[in-house]
Amino acid sequence: MSNIHLKYTEKQDYISLLNYTLPEDQINFTALPEQTFQRLEERTDNHAKPITILLDDEPIGFFVLDYGEDKLDLTKNENSLLLRSLSINPAFQGKGFGKIAMNLVDDFVKENFPTINELVLAVNFLNKSAYDLYLKVGYIDDGSQREWINGMQHLLRKKI
Template sequence: MTALLVPYESLNTLQRQQVEAIEVHPDQIRFCGDIHGALHTLLSKPGPGVKGFALLADNVPVAFLLLKRPPVLPAWADEHSATLHALQVDQRVQGKGYGKACLQALPEAARLAWPEIRGLELSVDADNESAIGLYAKYGFVDSGEAYKGRIGYERRMGMRF
């Protein structure tokens, strides 16, 4: 599998249309939202605090994610970090390692976007043991803290550079 995580702004017109066609499995929407919400977050108020990335497999977008920094960093995050949001792998290609490819490429992509950051953070549903395990496998450490999120308790996970 050849996959490359690239900034959304570097995509051509066809690739941007293909990003818009990413479909999230209905059971995952409550955790990561859908592509239209993620793109709205990215494109409605462009600014330095939000960046989008697409994972390309053979030059076709198969996954999408957002990274955030101040001034749109969530209250739970450290100001020196970037936070991961809306990680979405197209349901038609799930199970092929694309989520893992995103997580492997994420630290380098984040540092290229914001050289000053010292780490990455994310928030994950406290009951989502498979996601917590996956994030841990790729270097995220559970902070041990849980807080009430929009759909239940969330756990903070982070990695330092």
């Protein structure tokens, strides 16, 4: 049985995470780890934490938990975290690992961010597979949406 778990991204994870790219139909919807690492280095706050998704000990995916001001574009809740930049190495897609990882986020947040009681995210209307995944793991679509760089986005939330 494969063991999926989450951890804060460490330097030794970078090589595996930088070695994959995404198919054309996904590239417009999320930032690759390389792009995300660059953005995180450019930030002046320390409010965005990169998280590695591991299969046993192999990094197979990545996302960011962000408690900076950007979350307030999606919620008025100061005790929320913005989940952003989720990607899974295409070699590991379609096996349920993304769903398992997203189901682990709640406990990871409770353990590492004890004051947080809500997760928020934005997902492009055209990114049906990601939208369906988030609904399956408990995110709620209350109809909130926004116009964004690559088109309209659903604004989803999940109480934890």
